[in-house]
Each structure stands twice: as C-alpha cells, then as structure tokens.
Amino acid sequence: MKFHVSSTELFALLQTLSRVINAKNSMSILDCFLFELEGQSLTVSASDGENRIVGKVEVADADKDIRFAISAKMLLDAIKEIPEQPIAFQMDEENYETVIGYRNGSYKILGQRADDYPLPAVMNEDRVRLEMDAEKLQLGVNSTFFAVGSDEFRPVMTGIYFDITPGTVVMVASDGRKLSRTTFSGLCVQEQRAAFILPSKPAGLLRNILPKTQGPVQIEFDARYAVFRLPSYRIEARLLEGRYPNYNSVIPQDNPYHLTFDRQLLISVLRRVSVFSDSSNNQVKLTIDPGRVLFTAQDIDFSTSAEESVESDYQGGHLEIAFNGNYFLETLNNLSSQNVSIDLGDSSRAGVVQPVEQEEGSEQLMLLMPVLL
Numbered sequence: 062m063k064f065h066v067s068s069t070e071l072f073a074l075l076q077t078l079s080r081v082i083n084a085k086n087s088m089s090i091l092d093c094f095l096f097e098l099e100g101q102s103l104t105v106s107a108s109d110g111e112n113r114i115v116g117k118v119e120v121a122d123a124d125k126d127i128r129f130a131i132s133a134k135m136l137l138d139a140i141k142e143i144p145e146q147p148i149a150f151q152m153d154e155e156n157y158e159t160v161i162g163y164r165n166g167s168y169k170i171l172g173q174r175a176d177d178y179p180l181p182a183v184m185n186e187d188r189v190r191l192e193m194d195a196e197k198l199q200l201g202v203n204s205t206f207f208a209v210g211s212d213e214f215r216p217v218m219t220g221i222y223f224d225i226t227p228g229t230v231v232m233v234a235s236d237g238r239k240l241s242r243t244t245f246s247g248l249c250v251q252e253q254r255a256a257f258i259l260p261s262k263p264a265g266l267l268r269n270i271l272p273k274t275q276g277p278v279q280i281e282f283d284a285r286y287a288v289f290r291l292p293s294y295r296i297e298a299r300l301l302e303g304r305y306p307n308y309n310s311v312i313p314q315d316n317p318y319h320l321t322f323d324r325q326l327l328i329s330v331l332r333r334v335s336v337f338s339d340s341s342n343n344q345v346k347l348t349i350d351p352g353r354v355l356f357t358a359q360d361i362d363f364s365t366s367a368e369e370s371v372e373s374d375y376q377g378g379h380l381e382i383a384f385n386g387n388y389f390l391e392t393l394n395n396l397s398s399q400n401v402s403i404d405l406g407d408s409s410r411a412g413v414v415q416p417v418e419q420e421e422g423s424e425q426l427m428l429l430m431p432v433l434l
Contacts, residue, residue: 063151064098064123068143068163074116075137077294078107080266081114082133090177093130097175098123107133108179111299112263115181121147128175129157139168182286182297189255191225192277193248195291197423199271201232201243204425206268207391209261210236217303220258223282224305227253233308239388240428241395242308247422257282258305263289263298270294312428313411316404318377320354321417324401328393330369334358335386337367344432345386349405351376358386382408383432392427408434 075094086092088110095106101123106115129152139161140148149162157172193201202221210218215237224231230245267289271278279290282300289296335345338358348355354373359366382405393401398416405412414427 062098062123062125062127062154063149064101064103064120065147065149066103066118066120067145068140068148069145070118071148072137072140072143074105074118075133075140077270078105078114078116079133079137080269081107081109081112081262083109086110088177090130090173091179092133093173093178094133094136095128095130095175095178097128099126106178109262110179112260112266113179113181113297114266115295115297116293127152127154129159129172130175130178131159131170131172135170139170182288182299184281184286184288185283188281188283189225191230191248191280193230193245193280195271195274195276195278197245198267198278199274200420200423201230201245202264202268202271204243204395204427205232205234205241206261206264207395208234208236208239208241208427209264210234211261212236217258217301217305220260220301221264222258222305222308223256225255233305235306235308235428238385238430239392240308240311241392242312242426242428244424244426245422246424255282256305257287258301258303259287259298260301263287263296266296270296311411312426313404313406313413316406316410316413318349318375318380318405320349320373320375320403320405322371322373322401322403324393324396324399324416326371327401328390330356330371331386331390331393334367334369335390337365338386342432343386343388344383345389346381346383346434349373349375349377349380349382380405380408381434382412383434384412384429385432388429392429396425396427 097104101120103120104117143163146164152159159170159172161168205221222233230248233242274291276292281288287298287300334356338344339360346357354371357368392414396416398418400417402415402417403412412429416425
C-alpha cells in the first residue's frame with residue numbers, strides 16, 4: 062500500500078484530532094490514529110473510548126483501500142518539523158511496517174491492525190436532528206464553556222446543557238457560582254422538546270474547531286450520544302446522564318438596580334483593583350451611589366488595598382455588594398458587546414450581566430453570585 066499527502070495538511074489534521082487522546086489510556090490502541098484509506102481520500106480518527114473525532118484529507122497515488130492504526134505521538138513528532146511538501150507513505154501489509162518518505166530522508170514506523178479500534182457511535186432510530194449555523198454554535202459554546210463546573214459529585218454540571226424547544230435552542234452552563242445562558246431563536250428544529258448535556262471535553266473540541274468552520278452544522282443525538290457533523294470534521298460524544306437543574310428558576314427577574322458600563326473600561330478597573338484582593342476569595346466590593354461606583358479590594362494579611370471610582374448612570378439608592386473579581390472578569394471577557402448592563406438586588410442576590418447590544422437572533426445572559434461582605 063502507498064499514497065502521497067501534503068505534509069502540512071496532514072499535520073494540521075492530526076494536531077486537531079490529537080486533542081481527544083488521553084495521556085494515559087486503558088487500551089493501547091487508543092494511543093493511535095485510525096487511518097482508513099478509500100480511493101484518494103484518507104479518513105483519520107482519534108478516540109478516548111467515549112469521544113471520537115474524525116477528519117479527512119485528500120491524497121494522491123493511492124493504490125489500495127486499507128485500514129490500519131499508527132502511534133499518534135510518534136507520527137505527530139515525526140512530521141511536525143517537515144516543511145510543506147508531498148510525503149509518501151508505504152506500508153508492508155503483512156507486518157504493518159510503514160516507511161514515511163520526504164524530500165531528504167525517511168522514517169520507519171511500525172503500525173498495527175485496526176480491528177481493535179473502537180467502532181463509531183450507533184444511534185437509535187428515534188434520534189433528534191437539528192441544524193445550527195457554525196457561527197451561532199461557536200457563540201453558544203464560547204459564551205458558556207467558561208461557566209462549566211468541575212465538581213465530580215455534580216456530574217450534570219460538568220457540561221453544556223442544550224435545551225431545545227420548537228424554534229429555539231438554549232445553551233446553558235453553570236458551576237453554582239456563575240451561570241451563562243445563550244438563547245437562539247428562529248431556528249428550524251423539531252416540534253417536541255428535547256435536551257442533552259454535552260461534556261466539557263467534546264465541547265472543548267468544538268470550541269477549537271468551530272472558528273475554522275463556516276456553514277451549517279448538523280447535530281444528531283439520542284439518550285447516549287451526540288454527533289456533530291461539520292464540513293471537515295465529525296465529533297461523536299458520549300453524553301452526560303442525569304437531569305439538569307431548572308436554570309431559569311435561579312435567575313432573578315426583578316432586580317431593581319440597573320447600571321450600564323463600557324465593558325473594556327470595567328475590565329480594566331477590575332484588573333487593576335483585584336490585584337490587591339484577598340487570594341482566598343478575590344473579593345472586589347462595589348459601593349454604588351447615584352452617578353458613582355467605587356471599586357475596592359483589600360488583603361488584610363498583607364496590609365494592601367486599592368480603590369477606584371467610576372462614573373455611572375446609576376440613579377437608585379445606596380448599595381454595597383461584592384463579587385469574586387476573577388469570576389467577574391471571566392464573565393465580562395466572554396461577552397463581545399461594547400457596553401454591558403448589570404442588574405442588582407441586595408448584597409445577597411445574584412447579579413445579572415447582559416450585553417447592551419445583542420447579536421441578531423440570539424440573547425446572552427450571565428449570572429454572577431455575590432461574595433458575602
């Protein structure tokens with residue numbers, strides 16, 4: 062068996078696929094890429110046993126259809142320094158010895174049979190299908206990924222929740238201290254309500270691939286798996302099991318105090334002031350009066366403190382409230398509008414942060430729990 066392929070195209074594909082491979086695997090075959098050569102098209106797969114990502118690259122001079130596996134780390138390390146040029150793969154089909162030739166040299170790598178490689182996900186006939194534009198899906202993943210929890214005792218919180226109703230897709234993530242919800246309307250989705258929880262690892266794979274993708278993304282899911290079909294890749298994910306909490310019930314609907322800030326100005330203030338906060342809680346206090354907000358932080362153990370005053374359009378009563386400065390910054394950094402609105406209640410009620418300028422067909426909302434003063 063032999064074929065030729067572009068060194069840079071193959072490396073870019075393998076580098077993307079390698080993100081799913083674990084550092085330690087229970088099966089040695091999972092340390093490998095699966096190569097499936099059919100005609101002049103090479104399909105490459107990588108898997109961790111629960112998630113799988115598949116991509117394709119065009120080849121030349123292929124003389125036979127074949128499936129084989131080859132060490133992912135060794136192959137990546139071997140070709141990453143080869144500049145753009147055709148590289149030749151030639152395999153002995155009896156012992157899977159593979160010679161990779163390039164302009165001034167060659168490598169010899171031992172491949173293996175592909176029979177033990179995990180099979181693709183098999184979905185039920187009653188699976189749900191929907192379609193989202195890649196740009197919208199990217200917005201949803203980017204704006205929720207930072208809020209995904211990591212508590213192993215609350216596994217349903219360690220992923221992004223897709224809540225699908227006729228015409229609407231809502232993507233939600235929360236770790237109990239912050240929450241992000243992005244709602245997309247006007248979509249052609251199925252008539253009945255459906256939902257699934259996408260784990261953080263395949264969500265991270267999507268987050269990496271979607272910026273390079275244009276056009277529609279086909280999504281299929283059943284009770285166990287979700288499959289995302291992109292123009293150049295396919296991602297298969299084992300879903301999290303369990304019931305996601307009622308996220309709407311924790312979002313305050315009647316916070317009486319309203320402020321509007323320039324987002325970049327607020328980010329700069331928080332970065333300066335939070336340097337002096339207590340590292341145990343990163344508390345930044347907001348003292349809010351008509352026309353003015355005072356940001357303060359202090360670390361009593363090291364006798365350091367900081368304060369900065371910002372003009373505001375606020376016209377309500379006096380209010381003091383504190384937030385974790387790092388979480389506040391994460392929230393603001395995952396919005397893209399020039400201005401943000403912040404709705405507050407008392408010092409124990411969650412603050413609601415939203416972009417003033419929402420993108421057409423979508424609505425972002427983020428919730429931030431306060432720190433006790």
